[in-house]
Every structure is written in C-alpha cells, then in structure tokens.
Amino acid sequence: MRKGVDIGGSFIKVYWEDGRREKHYIRDISKDRELFLQRIREIVFEGYPSSVGIAVAGFTSLEGVVYKSPNIPALNGVNLKDILKGINVKVINDVSAGAFGEWFYDHRESRVLLFVAVGTGLGAGLVVNGKPFLGACGSALELGHHTILLGGERCSCGRLGCWEAYCSSYGLERIYKNLSGEDLKDYQIIQRAKERETYALEAVASFKRFLLVGLMNAVHILNPDRVVLGGGLIDAMKDLLGNLEADLKALCESLPAECFSLNFSSCAEYCMARGALALALMDDI
Ligand SMILES: [Zn+2]
Structure with a gap:
C-alpha cells in the first residue's frame, strides 16, 4: 500500500492508495524540531507503506532538503530523506505535488499543465509530458x-x-484595508462581496486584476494547454471572479490564448496529499 503525505504548518494530511484520508493536527508541536520530526516519522511509517510521496510547503531540493519553509520553520535545513531512512520516499514542494495530482487524476491528456494555488500564499507547479517540472x-x-x-x-x-x-x-x-481602512479576514471580505458591499467588491476586482496579469505572464512564458486554479481562497471566491477564462484569453497573445483552457481544481484540501500519492504510484519519477 502506498500513500501521499502533505506536511503543512497546522496539519499533516495523508491520502492512502485505497482512498482513505487522515488529518493530523500538529500546530502544537510544529515549533519543536525533535518532536515534530518524530511525529512526521510516526505518520509516514504508519501502516508500513511500500512507497510514500511527501509534499512540503517550502523550497525543497531534489535531494529532499527543505531549504526554507516560511510556515514550518522547524523544517528549515532538514533532509527529509535522511530522517526517513528505511522507507522509499519522494520529497517534493507541495504545489508541485498538487500540480502532478491534477495531471494524474483529472487532466491526463494535458501536455503542459500549469497549476496555481492561492490561499495563505501563492504557489504554482508545472507538469510537462507527464512529469513534474522542478528545475x-x-x-x-x-x-x-x-x-x-x-x-x-x-x-x-x-x-x-x-x-x-x-x-x-x-x-x-491588505487591498481591502487600503480601500476601507478596516481590518477584516479574507472570508469576511468574501462574505461582504457576496452581499455587494462596495469596498469588498472593489477589493475583489483589484485582486482579480492582479490574478489575471500574473496568469498572463505565466501563460506567455510557459504556453500551457491547461491552467488549473486551486487553493482555499480561489475555492471561496470563484463565484465572484466572473468568466476568468475569457478575461485571461482576452489579455494574452492569440496563439498561447487559443492553446489553453482554464479549469478550477476539484480536489479541495487534500490536493497536495493526493498529488504526493500520485508521485508514489509512479515508479519512473
Ligand atoms: Zn515574494
């Protein structure tokens, strides 16, 4: 049995080959390196899987070293392959794992898939000819x-x-605060936008302009045939974003614009763990 593990700042999520999903709360130990690494070992080894894909939020080298993880400082400098010796593991940045999962489960016909996840931060991943492109x-x-x-x-x-x-x-x-002077959480701004509050609608419109320009840059550089948007913030906002695909195509040059379709991810909070599992299922990656 194989599994995918997604190590985040508050939870470690597990996605088993048979579809089982688990969520382990780790915020109370995530600042204590030894306790945290011990917990990771327990979760990864549990059930004696034959292969484990591990997705980590942060800069992760091909050798499995976490160089910089803003949300999980206890992992900075840790070589995950070293601390998980004895088991076959593949370590990858979380959104690169998410991108691979999108290709593996939902978009297998895509040759160049760009995945952009917007939540606490903004991450992206690319899958080229069925392989994650990691640089x-x-x-x-x-x-x-x-x-x-x-x-x-x-x-x-x-x-x-x-x-x-x-x-x-x-x-x-911050966009909302600059407009209104008021400190609100993201979900409150989205709620107010749904209630047609002027500042909230302006904030969403401004967010969308930045989203479109960033996506246009990515489309011009990478020429994907599939753009997949995911992450908690996009999930919560997508009804407020209008026809994003048409708006993005209108901004882009015609050849790359004709080449892609834009889709919303459907895998929600287990996206990265699912992608890590997909990686564990592939023997040649
Ligand atoms: Zn930055």
Whole structure:
C-alpha cells in the first residue's frame, strides 16, 4: 500500500492508495524540531507503506532538503530523506505535488499543465509530458515571487511587489484595508462581496486584476494547454471572479490564448496529499 503525505504548518494530511484520508493536527508541536520530526516519522511509517510521496510547503531540493519553509520553520535545513531512512520516499514542494495530482487524476491528456494555488500564499507547479517540472535544483515555478509591481506591497518573502503580495489571503486583506481602512479576514471580505458591499467588491476586482496579469505572464512564458486554479481562497471566491477564462484569453497573445483552457481544481484540501500519492504510484519519477 502506498500513500501521499502533505506536511503543512497546522496539519499533516495523508491520502492512502485505497482512498482513505487522515488529518493530523500538529500546530502544537510544529515549533519543536525533535518532536515534530518524530511525529512526521510516526505518520509516514504508519501502516508500513511500500512507497510514500511527501509534499512540503517550502523550497525543497531534489535531494529532499527543505531549504526554507516560511510556515514550518522547524523544517528549515532538514533532509527529509535522511530522517526517513528505511522507507522509499519522494520529497517534493507541495504545489508541485498538487500540480502532478491534477495531471494524474483529472487532466491526463494535458501536455503542459500549469497549476496555481492561492490561499495563505501563492504557489504554482508545472507538469510537462507527464512529469513534474522542478528545475535544476527543485525550486522551479516560484511564481508567487515574480514581481508584478515594482516597488509594490511587501511580500511574505521580504521583497516588494510579488504576485503573492496581492494574490493571497493577506494580499486580499491588505487591498481591502487600503480601500476601507478596516481590518477584516479574507472570508469576511468574501462574505461582504457576496452581499455587494462596495469596498469588498472593489477589493475583489483589484485582486482579480492582479490574478489575471500574473496568469498572463505565466501563460506567455510557459504556453500551457491547461491552467488549473486551486487553493482555499480561489475555492471561496470563484463565484465572484466572473468568466476568468475569457478575461485571461482576452489579455494574452492569440496563439498561447487559443492553446489553453482554464479549469478550477476539484480536489479541495487534500490536493497536495493526493498529488504526493500520485508521485508514489509512479515508479519512473
Ligand atoms: Zn515574494
């Protein structure tokens, strides 16, 4: 039996080959490195799986070293393959895993699939000819940190004007605050937009403009045949975004515009664990 494991800042999620799903709360131990690594070992080894795909939120090298994980600092510098010796593991950035899961389960006919997940932050992954595209060292597709506005708002990475600084939960909250002066959580802004509050509708419109420009850049650079949008914030907002596919195509050059279709992911919160499982199921990756 194989499984996929998604290591996040608050939960470790598991997706088994037979469809079982589990969620382990880990926020209370995620700052204590030894306790946290011990918990990861227990969860990964449980059931003695023959192969495990591991998705990690953060910069993850091809060798399995977590270089920088803003939400899980206890993992910084940890070589996951080393601490999980004795079991066959594949370690990958969480959104790259999510992208692979999209291709494996829902879009097998795609040759170049771009997956963009917007939630707490913004992550992306690319699958080319049935394989995750990870770059030379494992850090490809950090689209959340491509600059969309020189000298713009501060991003979680410290730079100014990144795509994530606008298209993320904290990005939307800041856009709303700049317009209204009021501090609200993302879900409250979305609720107010559904109730047609002017500031909330303006904030969503501004979010959408940044979303479209970032996607246009990605389409012009990567020429995907499938763009899949996912993540908690997109799930919550998609009814407010209008015809995103038509709007994106209108912004793009005609050849890449004709080439892609835009879809919303349907796998919700187990997306990354599902992708990690898909990776564990493939013997040649
Ligand atoms: Zn950034």
